[in-house]
Amino acid sequence: MTKVDVVPYDPAWPGMAAGAVALLRLVLGGSVAAIEHIGSTAVPGLAAKPTIDLMAATDRLDRVGGHADVLEPLRYHRHVNAMADRLLFVRWVDRVRSHILHVVTLDTWPTRNQRILRDHLREHPEEADRYGRLKLELAAAGVHSRDHARAKAALLQELTDRARAARGLP
Template sequence: MAKRIIEVVPYDPAWPVAAAGAIAEVREALSGAITEIEHIGSTAVPGLAAKPVIDLMAAAEDLGAVGSRDAELARLGYWAGHHGMSGHLLYVRGDDAHRTHHLHVVTLES
């Protein structure tokens, strides 16, 4: 695994625009499998310095329905990450050394 360098940078007003684009792409790729999706984390807070990684959280009625759509997410550049948490899927865009997006998927009731 490549070593990741974690950096915190000044707020970038392009982050909400990038998040909105990623949300639209994921919403289309997972149409019918997710019920909600939002921009979360430090890049979602105007004016806050942050790691330059767009964090998204989506809710699904059934995580299996999302897991069966890995190919659609792969076409957007996301790959299944490993975090060891049950009831939570993680998809990462970018390579291990330079991630640009994290997509967290949880069940609607959680």
């Protein structure tokens, strides 16, 4: 059974993300227009799995997909999944997933739920606390990794819906 590791917020996470962003910008060059720190590690004070999530925007996914060879030396490996609207690269360090790079298209960038929810949680610390408490409770209860996302789904949907509505988005 794989237990989910949720830890208290680490003030080192933004610096880790900034370092990863700088390195990715260097190797990906003009193939990406933007790269941001997303996910729970991007929300000050929020408990999280200690994995740095990043999101990059490109005009065409194949522009970054074709650069998988320059990401390999940085230990980012392409993760094939069923999502046709993004590319995923996972960075492993000592058999631990340290970073995830989501690559999406520029036309979807402004309405990406991950970015919208991150900003909402930063603006509403009481909701971030609520989300953090749930994650810590699930981890303490030993919820298996495959059930973790499902157990958070209702609250995440509620928070994302509220964040999108606040921005006038469906």
